[in-house]
Amino acid sequence: MEDEDRRTAGMGAKRTVGRLWPLIAGLLALALLVVFTLATAREPIEADLDAAARDILARTGESWASARFEGRDATMEGEALAEEARAKVRASLEGMFGVRVVRDATTLLPERRPFTFSAVKDGRTIALDGYVPSADALARIIAAARSGGDQVTGQDRLVRARGAPPGDFAALVIYGLAQLKKLPTGRLTLADGAMGLEGRARDLAGFDELAQTLHGPLPSGMVLARFAVRPPVAAPFLWSAVRDGTVLRLSGYVPSAQARSDVAAALSAAVPGIGIKDDTRLADGAPATELWMRAVRFAGSALAQLPEGRVTLSDTTIAVEGAAPSFTAFDILLTLRRQTPEGFQIVRFAVEPPRASPFTWQIERGAEQARLTGFAPSEDARRLLLDAARSGFQGVQVVDEMQLASGGPPPELWASAASFAVSQLSRMRTGTAHVLGTQVILEGEASDSAGYLLVMQAVRTPPAGVTVDAAEVRPPTISPYVFSVRREADELTVSGFYPDAEVHAAIRSALERDFLRAKVNDVSAVGGGAPAGFQVAVLAGLAELTRLGSGELSVTDGQLRLTGTVLNPNAATEIEAELRRVVRPAFSLETIFQPAVNLPPVNTMECGRLTGDLLSRGVIRFATASAQIDRQSRGLVDRIAQVLRRCPDAVVRVTGHTDGMGDPEFNLRLSEARANAVVAYLSAAGVASDRLSAAGFGSGQPVAPNDTEAGKALNRRIEIEVKERAP
Incomplete structure (x- = not known):
C-alpha cells in the first residue's frame, strides 16, 4: 500500500514538473536577459561616474583622493591630509547623481610638525630630503629639481605626511629650488613656510640679484627665515674712500651688511658732518673683520686731515694719497703713518706736504751738535740727508728739525745740493750751510788747512744745477800765527801759514821771480788769524831775503824777523832801513846779519x-x-x-x-x-x-x-x- 502510494505520488510529481517546466524555462531566459542587459550597461555607467568624480575632486581642491566604481557603488581611495578632507571627499561623492553607496578606503597620513623639506646642491647634483603632502606634490617637486639637467637623489627619502602649511606647499618648494639653482653649491631648507638659503654666490651680480629677490616679496605663505648666502671671494679685497671736501665716496667691497653700517659710523665719527656716498658691495676675502675695521678707522683718521684725499685698503696693505692743507695736518699724518693698524702695512704714502715759499733749509754745525732745520721736498730726500749728516759728522749729535714741504726743487737736485753742503761742513770745525732752492751759502771755520783747501776747491766745481757762495768760509784760526821762508844755497823752504790763496799766490810769485829759480819746498798751509799787514810785511821781508847768501825770514804773530849772511858790506844797513820804512806797526822788527864768508878766487x-x-x-x-x-x-x-x-x-x-x-x-x-x-x-x-x-x-x-x-x-x-x- 505504501509502495503504491509512493508510485502514485511520484507520478503526480512528474506531471506537476512537466506542467511547470515551460514556466521555469521562461524565467531562466528572463534572468539571462537581465544579466546580459546589466553586463552591457555597467561599463559606460562606471566611466561616467569616474569622470564626474574626478571633476568634483578637482573643483573642490582635493586632488589627493580618487574614486573607484563598481556599478553605482564607489570606493574612495587615497592618503588624506586631514579628517575634514576625508569627510569633504565622502560627502562630495555621496552627493553625485547615480551613486548608490560610497565605501571609504582612504588612509590618514601621519602628521609632522614642523613640516620640513631640504635640498642640498653640489654642482649639478641635488639631494632631497623631508616631507611632501602628496604624490602629486612629490612628482612636481622632483620635476622641478631635475629641470635644467640637474641630477636628483633622495627621492626615496621624501615621505608623504600631514602638517604642510596651508596653500600649495609644492609651489613653495619649487620657488626655493629655483633660488638654490642659482648657486654653484648650497642648501635650501623649508620649515612649514619659513625658508632658509645658504651657500656661496657664483659672482657679485648673482649675489646682488639673489639678495634682492629673497629680501623682496615672496610667494604667499612663505617667509625668509635665514639668508646665509655668501658673496663670492674678492681677490684682492679692495676698499677705497675718496674725500672731496664734504663728501666721502666709498667703493670696493665690505665683508658684511653689518660691516657696512660700522664703516659708515666710524667714518662719520672721524670726519664729523661728512656726507657719505656708499657704492660698496658685499664680498668675501677680507681680513678678520675686527682688524679690517681698525684699518677703516685708520683711513677715517687720515681723511680727517685731507680735504682732498684717498685711502685704499687692498687685502692687508694701505695706500694714502692727497695734499695736506697745513704743516700741523701733515705732522699728524706722519704720526699716523708710524701707527699702522695691526696686521696691515702702508705700501704707499703719497701725501703732498704743504707748500713752502721761500723753500729754505739749513745746517748749523757746532763742535758737539749738528742741527738741521727748514724744509725737505720728500721723505726719501730727507732720509738721505740725515744719513749723509750722520756719516759726515762722526761723533756729533745730529738733530733733525726739518719739515717736509712742496714748492722746492726736484728731490734729486735738492738731495745733490744737500749732500754737497754736508760734505763741505764735514770739513769745518763750526759752520752753517744756508740753502735757498739750489743756492748753497757756506760760512764757518774749517777744521784744518787741508779741509779749507778742499772746500775752496769744491765750491769751484759744484754739482750740476747747484750754485755756491763760500765767501764767508774761513780757514782754521792759528795761534800763534807763524810763517817762515828759509834760504839755503839754491833751495827755499816755506812753512807755517798764510791767510788765503791770494796771499799765497803773491808769495809764490816772489819766490819764483826773485830767487834765481831756486828750488821751492812749500809745506805752508792756509790759516786764519794772520796779523794785520801780513802780506806787506812778508813781501818786504822776501825782497830783502834775496840779498842774503843764506838766511831765514820768519813771522810770529806781529813780529817779523830776518836773519842770515849778507853778501854786500852795505846790505845790512840798507836792509834794516828798508824794512823799517815798509813794515808798519803793529809789526815789530828784528834783524840779525853776519858777513858772508869770502869764497876762493876763480879765473x-x-x-x-x-x-x-x-x-x-x-x-x-x-x-x-x-x-x-x-x-x-x-x-x-x-x-x-x-x-x-x-x-x-x-x-x-x-x-x-x-x-x-x-x-x-x-x-x-x-x-x-x-x-x-x-x-x-x-x-x-x-x-x-x-x-x-x-x-x-x-x-x-x-x-x-x-x-x-x-x-x-x-x-x-x-x-x-x-x-x-x-x-
Whole structure:
C-alpha cells in the first residue's frame, strides 16, 4: 500500500514538473536577459561616474583622493591630509547623481610638525630630503629639481605626511629650488613656510640679484627665515674712500651688511658732518673683520686731515694719497703713518706736504751738535740727508728739525745740493750751510788747512744745477800765527801759514821771480788769524831775503824777523832801513846779519861763467822808464858782485839794452844810464871801479821781436861781459 502510494505520488510529481517546466524555462531566459542587459550597461555607467568624480575632486581642491566604481557603488581611495578632507571627499561623492553607496578606503597620513623639506646642491647634483603632502606634490617637486639637467637623489627619502602649511606647499618648494639653482653649491631648507638659503654666490651680480629677490616679496605663505648666502671671494679685497671736501665716496667691497653700517659710523665719527656716498658691495676675502675695521678707522683718521684725499685698503696693505692743507695736518699724518693698524702695512704714502715759499733749509754745525732745520721736498730726500749728516759728522749729535714741504726743487737736485753742503761742513770745525732752492751759502771755520783747501776747491766745481757762495768760509784760526821762508844755497823752504790763496799766490810769485829759480819746498798751509799787514810785511821781508847768501825770514804773530849772511858790506844797513820804512806797526822788527864768508878766487873764464849763470836765472829789473834798480833785483846784483870780487884781474863791461818802444834817443840814453847804475852798484859793493865800464845800445841789438810782451822783456836787459885785463 505504501509502495503504491509512493508510485502514485511520484507520478503526480512528474506531471506537476512537466506542467511547470515551460514556466521555469521562461524565467531562466528572463534572468539571462537581465544579466546580459546589466553586463552591457555597467561599463559606460562606471566611466561616467569616474569622470564626474574626478571633476568634483578637482573643483573642490582635493586632488589627493580618487574614486573607484563598481556599478553605482564607489570606493574612495587615497592618503588624506586631514579628517575634514576625508569627510569633504565622502560627502562630495555621496552627493553625485547615480551613486548608490560610497565605501571609504582612504588612509590618514601621519602628521609632522614642523613640516620640513631640504635640498642640498653640489654642482649639478641635488639631494632631497623631508616631507611632501602628496604624490602629486612629490612628482612636481622632483620635476622641478631635475629641470635644467640637474641630477636628483633622495627621492626615496621624501615621505608623504600631514602638517604642510596651508596653500600649495609644492609651489613653495619649487620657488626655493629655483633660488638654490642659482648657486654653484648650497642648501635650501623649508620649515612649514619659513625658508632658509645658504651657500656661496657664483659672482657679485648673482649675489646682488639673489639678495634682492629673497629680501623682496615672496610667494604667499612663505617667509625668509635665514639668508646665509655668501658673496663670492674678492681677490684682492679692495676698499677705497675718496674725500672731496664734504663728501666721502666709498667703493670696493665690505665683508658684511653689518660691516657696512660700522664703516659708515666710524667714518662719520672721524670726519664729523661728512656726507657719505656708499657704492660698496658685499664680498668675501677680507681680513678678520675686527682688524679690517681698525684699518677703516685708520683711513677715517687720515681723511680727517685731507680735504682732498684717498685711502685704499687692498687685502692687508694701505695706500694714502692727497695734499695736506697745513704743516700741523701733515705732522699728524706722519704720526699716523708710524701707527699702522695691526696686521696691515702702508705700501704707499703719497701725501703732498704743504707748500713752502721761500723753500729754505739749513745746517748749523757746532763742535758737539749738528742741527738741521727748514724744509725737505720728500721723505726719501730727507732720509738721505740725515744719513749723509750722520756719516759726515762722526761723533756729533745730529738733530733733525726739518719739515717736509712742496714748492722746492726736484728731490734729486735738492738731495745733490744737500749732500754737497754736508760734505763741505764735514770739513769745518763750526759752520752753517744756508740753502735757498739750489743756492748753497757756506760760512764757518774749517777744521784744518787741508779741509779749507778742499772746500775752496769744491765750491769751484759744484754739482750740476747747484750754485755756491763760500765767501764767508774761513780757514782754521792759528795761534800763534807763524810763517817762515828759509834760504839755503839754491833751495827755499816755506812753512807755517798764510791767510788765503791770494796771499799765497803773491808769495809764490816772489819766490819764483826773485830767487834765481831756486828750488821751492812749500809745506805752508792756509790759516786764519794772520796779523794785520801780513802780506806787506812778508813781501818786504822776501825782497830783502834775496840779498842774503843764506838766511831765514820768519813771522810770529806781529813780529817779523830776518836773519842770515849778507853778501854786500852795505846790505845790512840798507836792509834794516828798508824794512823799517815798509813794515808798519803793529809789526815789530828784528834783524840779525853776519858777513858772508869770502869764497876762493876763480879765473876769468870761471868768473864769466858764474856771472852768466846768474844772469840766465835772473833779470836785473829797473823802475819803469828809470835807471833805478828794482829792490827785488838787488839780491841778484849782490851775487854778481860777490862773483866779480873773486876774479880781481878781470875787467867787466856792463851793457844796457831797451825794447824798440818810444823815442830811440831816449832809449839810448836810458840804456846807458841803466848800465852806469849797475856799474855804480857793483863798485859800491866792492868791485874796483877801474875794472868796470858801461855802455848803452838802446834798442839797437834786440834778441827777440818786439811784437810780443815776452819779446820786449827779453830785449830790456843788462849784459855783463868778463874779460882778461889787457896787458
